[in-house]
Amino acid sequence: IHYNSTSSLLRPRLCNDSEGSVEAKLALDVLSQRENFTFVRPTTSGIIIVVLSMTLGIVSNIVALFILANAYTFQRRRSKATFLLFATSLVVTDFIGHLIPGALVLRLYLSGGVRPEDHSSTDGMCQFLGGSMVFFGLCPLFLGCAMAAERCLGVTKPLLHSSLVTTTRTKVSLCMIWLAALSVALLPCFQLGSYTYQDPGTWCFIKVLNDIGEVDVAFVVLFSGLGLTSLAVALVCNTISGLTLVLARMRRRPRTHPSANSHDIEMVVQLLGIMITSCICWSPLLVYGLMSVLHSYTGSTGEDLFTYKTLMLRGVRLATWNQILDPWVYILLRRTVLRKIYLIAKCQAGLRSSVLGRWEPTSYPSSDKNQVDQV
Numbered sequence: 001i002h003y004n005s006t007s008s009l010l011r012p013r014l015c016n017d018s019e020g021s022v023e024a025k026l027a028l029d030v031l032s033q034r035e036n037f038t039f040v041r042p043t044t045s046g047i048i049i050v051v052l053s054m055t056l057g058i059v060s061n062i063v064a065l066f067i068l069a070n071a072y073t074f075q076r077r078r079s080k081a082t083f084l085l086f087a088t089s090l091v092v093t094d095f096i097g098h099l100i101p102g103a104l105v106l107r108l109y110l111s112g113g114v115r116p117e118d119h120s121s122t123d124g125m126c127q128f129l130g131g132s133m134v135f136f137g138l139c140p141l142f143l144g145c146a147m148a149a150e151r152c153l154g155v156t157k158p159l160l161h162s163s164l165v166t167t168t169r170t171k172v173s174l175c176m177i178w179l180a181a182l183s184v185a186l187l188p189c190f191q192l193g194s195y196t197y198q199d200p201g202t203w204c205f206i207k208v209l210n211d212i213g214e215v216d217v218a219f220v221v222l223f224s225g226l227g228l229t230s231l232a233v234a235l236v237c238n239t240i241s242g243l244t245l246v247l248a249r250m251r252r253r254p255r256t257h258p259s260a261n262s263h264d265i266e267m268v269v270q271l272l273g274i275m276i277t278s279c280i281c282w283s284p285l286l287v288y289g290l291m292s293v294l295h296s297y298t299g300s301t302g303e304d305l306f307t308y309k310t311l312m313l314r315g316v317r318l319a320t321w322n323q324i325l326d327p328w329v330y331i332l333l334r335r336t337v338l339r340k341i342y343l344i345a346k347c348q349a350g351l352r353s354s355v356l357g358r359w360e361p362t363s364y365p366s367s368d369k370n371q372v373d374q375v
Contacts, residue, residue, distance in 0.1 A: 098324070130188070184226065193219025220293040223289070
């Protein structure tokens, strides 16, 4: 984003020395147009960043999708299969959510962006891009929350989990999650909120600045509230699951079969990775959106308007990394990878006994070892 400081220096002089003259008005128009042009014009580096981000996100999601699909094919434990079904749906959603909005943003970059005077326009492309960002933003948060709740039930109440959680109910839950996110994204179609171009005119999102009404405030509060609530519920569920597994490990008898617990640990570790990634990537945008709309509605933005625009831009750029980093949780935090990391750490530290010893290959029966190698 660039600003033309020459226009701000010459504008007072033109107005004072030749107020009302035709030459002054023409000069102001030329300077204003130049100012708008330099503000909107996307840079080549920005286009390169968008292309690299899209490429990295697409490759990462494809690799993670292949790993999860292969693991789901060879999985026989129902609880693990349910988790993999949720995880596969999350990766597919991230992949589509990275591809569609990314292509639209790249198109806006290549076309030179939208001028500031046209930011309030409500064309079809802006509405679709804004709705896509809301939909593909809420879906990963909802799915992460549902996965954490499912694992918490499976770890703390395994018998209840086995009777309640089935493949059919899991698929129904996935459809309900997608439908809930879609319902929120379509609210502007019923005049319940609005989407608009955001600085520097290369992306669209919920209206949080300039001419904010009560409906706009309610829409932003709904979006941010749902996102932050999902993160909070996931945090609570993952904490309960982690503590339960730690206590179970401490109380476990030496001859107890460790295979089931190892699967639970793997899933909880992956959920922790998903939750940490979502918190880091999405919390800034959710908080910045609330701050911006509340200050704009109360008229307290003042000279900080540019600051709020910058915060929103940084927030959305950080949020896009969630769809890039999520796949690497499944790529890196698998049992095979964790076992190798543990063995390397054990060799370096010379450890002979540890709680993490459950990851050691000798702690698995031969059938479980083959299953892990397949995953």
